Amino acid sequence: MRLASKASSPPRRRQSFTExxxxxxVMPFLLLVPVLIFFIIWNTIPxxxxxxxxxxxxxxxxxxxxxxxxxYNFDSILNDSAVWLGLSRTFLFxxxxxxxxxxxxxxLGLLFWGSQKLPGRRVALTLLFTPMVLTPVASGTFWRLIxxxxxxxxxxxxxxxxxxxxxxxxxxxLAFGAVLLVDIxxxxxxxxxxxLAALASVPKAELEAAEIDQLSWWQRLRLVILYHGKFIxxxxxxxxxxxxxKTMDLIYDMTxxxxxxxxxxxxxxxxxxxxxxxxxxxxxxxxxILLLISIAFTATFIFVLHSRDRKQASLAEEGA
Amino acid sequence: MRKEIITxxxxxxxxxxxxxxxxxxxxxxxxxxxxxxxxxxxxxxxSILGIAGWVPSRxxxxxxxxxxxxxKDKYGYDVTFSYAEAPFSQLxxxxxxxxxxxSQEYNIIISDSQWLGALAQPKxxxxxxxxxxKNPALDVEWYAPVVEAAYQIYPDGTKKRWGFPQEGDTMGxxxxxxxxxxxxxxxxxxxxxxxxxxxxxxDFEQLSFDDFVKLIAFFNRPEKGYNGFGGQYSREYDFISCxxxxxxxxxxxxxxxxxxxxxxxxxxxSSNAKALKSWxxxxxxxxxxxxxxxxxxxxxxxxxxxVFSAMQWCAVGPAMIPDALKxxxxxxxxxxxxxxxxxxxxxxxxxxxxxxxxAFNDPDHMQVAIDFMEWWYQPxxxxxxxxxxxxxxxxxxxxxxxxxxxxxxxxxxxxxLNYSSDFWHDPAYAEMLxxxxxxxxxxxxxxxxxxxxxxxYAACRQQKILFDEGVATKQPxxxxxxxRL
Numbered sequence: 052m053r054l055a056s057k058a059s060s061p062p063r064r065r066q067s068f069t070e071x072x073x074x075x076x077v078m079p080f081l082l083l084v085p086v087l088i089f090f091i092i093w094n095t096i097p098x099x100x101x102x103x104x105x106x107x108x109x110x111x112x113x114x115x116x117x118x119x120x121x122x123y124n125f126d127s128i129l130n131d132s133a134v135w136l137g138l139s140r141t142f143l144f145x146x147x148x149x150x151x152x153x154x155x156x157x158x159l160g161l162l163f164w165g166s167q168k169l170p171g172r173r174v175a176l177t178l179l180f181t182p183m184v185l186t187p188v189a190s191g192t193f194w195r196l197i198x199x200x201x202x203x204x205x206x207x208x209x210x211x212x213x214x215x216x217x218x219x220x221x222x223x224x225l226a227f228g229a230v231l232l233v234d235i236x237x238x239x240x241x242x243x244x245x246x247l248a249a250l251a252s253v254p255k256a257e258l259e260a261a262e263i264d265q266l267s268w269w270q271r272l273r274l275v276i277l278y279h280g281k282f283i284x285x286x287x288x289x290x291x292x293x294x295x296x297k298t299m300d301l302i303y304d305m306t307x308x309x310x311x312x313x314x315x316x317x318x319x320x321x322x323x324x325x326x327x328x329x330x331x332x333x334x335x336x337x338x339x340i341l342l343l344i345s346i347a348f349t350a351t352f353i354f355v356l357h358s359r360d361r362k363q364a365s366l367a368e369e370g371a
Numbered sequence: 372m373r374k375e376i377i378t379x380x381x382x383x384x385x386x387x388x389x390x391x392x393x394x395x396x397x398x399x400x401x402x403x404x405x406x407x408x409x410x411x412x413x414x415x416x417x418s419i420l421g422i423a424g425w426v427p428s429r430x431x432x433x434x435x436x437x438x439x440x441x442x443k444d445k446y447g448y449d450v451t452f453s454y455a456e457a458p459f460s461q462l463x464x465x466x467x468x469x470x471x472x473x474s475q476e477y478n479i480i481i482s483d484s485q486w487l488g489a490l491a492q493p494k495x496x497x498x499x500x501x502x503x504x505k506n507p508a509l510d511v512e513w514y515a516p517v518v519e520a521a522y523q524i525y526p527d528g529t530k531k532r533w534g535f536p537q538e539g540d541t542m543g544x545x546x547x548x549x550x551x552x553x554x555x556x557x558x559x560x561x562x563x564x565x566x567x568x569x570x571x572x573x574d575f576e577q578l579s580f581d582d583f584v585k586l587i588a589f590f591n592r593p594e595k596g597y598n599g600f601g602g603q604y605s606r607e608y609d610f611i612s613c614x615x616x617x618x619x620x621x622x623x624x625x626x627x628x629x630x631x632x633x634x635x636x637x638x639x640x641s642s643n644a645k646a647l648k649s650w651x652x653x654x655x656x657x658x659x660x661x662x663x664x665x666x667x668x669x670x671x672x673x674x675x676x677x678v679f680s681a682m683q684w685c686a687v688g689p690a691m692i693p694d695a696l697k698x699x700x701x702x703x704x705x706x707x708x709x710x711x712x713x714x715x716x717x718x719x720x721x722x723x724x725x726x727x728x729x730a731f732n733d734p735d736h737m738q739v740a741i742d743f744m745e746w747w748y749q750p751x752x753x754x755x756x757x758x759x760x761x762x763x764x765x766x767x768x769x770x771x772x773x774x775x776x777x778x779x780x781x782x783x784x785x786x787x788l789n790y791s792s793d794f795w796h797d798p799a800y801a802e803m804l805x806x807x808x809x810x811x812x813x814x815x816x817x818x819x820x821x822x823x824x825x826x827x828y829a830a831c832r833q834q835k836i837l838f839d840e841g842v843a844t845k846q847p848x849x850x851x852x853x854x855r856l
Contacts (some may be wrong), residue, residue, distance in 0.1 A: 112493060114798065310816030311810075311856060312856060313816070
């Protein structure tokens with residue numbers, strides 16, 4: 052019986068390895084392998100290493116092996132007034148920079164959108180986007196020179212107008228504003244770009260309808276433009292928030308976090324402690340805390356992105 | 372006659388043979404060394420890491436072709452050099468991250484003097500006592516005891532050597548001689564202050580800090596496009612710390628007790644707070660941007676005629692005195708501080724850098740590094756280095772009668788070697804320096820108003836750093852709880 056059954060069913064050919072790889076359900080995983088290898092080597096392992104190191108007391112220059120210290124580093128960070136000051140300075144920087152950049156970006160974006168037939172618009176746009184494509188180190192260096200009260204052009208203009216030459220980066224009361232201004236100069240174009248993208252997403256028909264209905268400029272902005280463009284604008288704001296939270300190179304190049312500690316944002320504190328002081332355990336713990344804050348930003352970002360899908364899905368359900 | 376000639380010829384031949392033999396015998400060690408040298412016939416490439424834009428560092432490589440020639444003749448191997456560089460504030464980082472991976476990317480490193488502990492403690496650099504014992508030529512007699520203490524020894528107070536002085540450096544006061552000697556200035560100064568305007572090197576040797584303030588106030592003429600003085604106040608690296616600590620030490624203060632690691636109560640003394648205030652008070656005679664001056668910015672200000680005087684390292688003499696200011700600048704000792712008896716005291720922070728040898732060099736590179744050091748301290752190399760504007764430290768070169776006149780800053784450099792000392796050769800130096808720079812610049816820039824508070828903050832944090840490290844026996848006091856800038 053067994054033999055008969057065996058004889059009746061066609062012999063099953065052993066699947067070759069290449070055939071196995073070519074199967075529909077295997078191929079997607081296979082295509083993911085290179086990126087997964089890259090991700091594991093450059094992301095997962097260092098992150099796990101960082102997490103592990105944050106529980107050790109380890110100074111690169113002490114000559115001693117790392118000592119397990121439990122939550123000592125986290126406790127030390129949470130009780131360190133310099134860290135709290137750095138964090139509060141960072142949040143202030145993020146709120147002011149992103150807020151001003153968004154308002155200016157929106158205004159400039161609307162201006163460019165409404166002047167599509169003006170000659171030289173493309174050139175003006177290109178010039179406007181230039182600061183954004185410069186490296187922060189280059190921007191920081193030439194702004195440091197511009198701000199220099201002895202040799203800088205700004206000081207020269209002030210003197211020419213009979214005004215005292217201000218030391219923007221050397222005065223504890225002016226330095227924060229001075230670096231903030233450079234960040235605004237550098238990143239407002241990004242918000243202009245996002246605004247133009249948002250405006251492009253507004254259906255023309257609705258704009259024409261708004262015109263026929265004789266809606267005021269403000270009504271048009273609020274009820275039509277922002278209604279349709281807010282998701283792209285939110286995306287821009289969130290990207291800028293995450294980026295501004297990490298700002299380090301621009302400020303470090305201009306002031307080294309000084310005068311005193313008036314421009315020392317938390318990323319500079321981390322850099323100093325890790326790569327100037329070489330306190331690797333403590334710095335890893337701070338990096339873990341900052342990573343958690345960044346994850347919170349990213350989660351908000353993903354939530355906002357998905358909220359559009361959720362809203363559209365619920366509208367579709369209502370329609371059905 | 373014929374016989375005589377033959378005899379003479381024989382004698383001549385014998386004499387010639389003897390002379391040849393003697394010459395061969397004399398040169399035998401070299402030949403033998405070249406023949407027996409395990410590196411003979413090999414080509415070695417050496418990499419030196421040094422300070423960007425720092426003439427004496429660069430000279431180490433610029434003079435290296437002479438070493439290559441000597442190495443070929445004497446040891447029979449070919450050697451080439453390359454130079455990697457980084458600014459002061461990033462050099463340690465560059466060296467440490469490479470050495471931490473046990474790399475021999477940099478075979479020889481020009482370290483800053485305070486880094487000896489941080490490089491020696493993890494055993495990244497070669498301990499030199501066995502090397503010196505094997506190569507007595509490296510047991511050089513230095514001009515002043517501070518050379519060994521600053522550039523060679525770790526831990527302080529021991530005899531363990533880890534570095535060779537690459538370049539000695541002290542602070543000097545650069546003065547615009549042409550402005551000082553301008554007609555009418557001496558009489559005007561005499562009339563204003565009732566005392567003679569210091570004109571010569573000897574006059575400046577006798578100049579007290581208070582009189583120095585009068586001098587820079589007199590020459591502070593922003594309406595004419597220049598100020599009286601330029602100093603270093605930047606938060607970068609150790610720029611505000613070095614001059615501030617010089618005033619502290621010269622006025623009887625100190626920065627720590629190396630034997631116990633005690634900082635609190637020493638660094639934040641009222642005398643040190645007064646000294647910090649004195650240094651910061653000089654800002655009123657300086658250009659408005661002086662608060663951001665580091666070494667480079669001060670060079671620019673002085674070389675471009677923006678200041679009458681500058682307290683600056685002797686090592687940057689070539690940059691401070693460009694051709695446009697040749698013969699218009701004199702370099703004199705920085706001011707002294709009278710003690711209770713009225714005697715002027717100078718105890719300035721020493722600059723300068725030692726060579727250190729990478730402990731992870733393979734045997735070939737290690738041997739070349741040691742040969743290079745032997746060559747570096749040969750009298751002719753040291754003299755050549757001095758002639759090029761480097762600051763050697765060996766007694767033989769500095770005692771030469773022509774040394775003082777070789778460069779405008781040499782007399783002061785040599786003089787100040789006797790009145791300079793170093794600070795913290797501790798592995799945690801970077802962390803301590805960073806917090807000190809933060810505190811001092813917070814006061815200098817007006818972020819906080821009280822110099823005492825700046826020093827209290829720095830002392831508390833430094834005490835904690837050393838206690839955590841196991842160097843200090845005492846924890847920070849209760850007064851440190853919650854202290855912030």
